[in-house]
Amino acid sequence: MSSRINVFRRKVALGHYELTGHAKSEMEQDGFTIEDIKSAIYTGRIAAVQRHGRxxxxxxxxxxxxxxxxxxxxxxxxxxxxxxxxxxxxxxxx
Incomplete structure (x- = not known):
């Protein structure tokens, strides 16, 4: 899983990311900025994987x-x- 977080980090560094309207709303509600979101990707780890449907x-x-x-x-x-x-x-x- 660690290589996947590195893919996420590269996407953020290159600006190849997007936030859903829901994510933006929740981010604002909790007082987070886009810099906080980027920081979470750079400092974070994949803690779980979810699969839905197919x-x-x-x-x-x-x-x-x-x-x-x-x-x-x-x-x-x-x-x-x-x-x-x-x-x-x-x-x-x-």
């Missing part, structure tokens, strides 16, 4: 924002090879 893969990334807050992202690679960030949420604090 195997469409979604990856759950656990990372940290620029201020160190935990961020969870659900994302996938599109048919065109872009990284689509589907949703964003704050990690629960213990």
């Amino acid at each position: 195997g469409r893969r979604k990856d759950v990334v656990h990372g940290k924002g620029v201020d160190g807050r935990g961020i969870r992202l659900v994302c996938r690679l599109t048919e065109l090879g872009r990284l689509r960030i589907i949703t964003v949420f704050a990690a629960r604090t213990r």
Whole structure:
């Protein structure tokens, strides 16, 4: 799984990523910026893989924002090879 996170990092570095409307809404609700989302990809790891229907893969990334807050992202690679960030949420604090 570690090589997949590196693919995600390259996509972000090249600007080959997109956020869904839902992800943008959740990002704003939790007070995250696009820099936090990028940071979560750069510092994160793939914590889980989800498959729905006929195997469409979604990856759950656990990372940290620029201020160190935990961020969870659900994302996938599109048919065109872009990284689509589907949703964003704050990690629960213990």
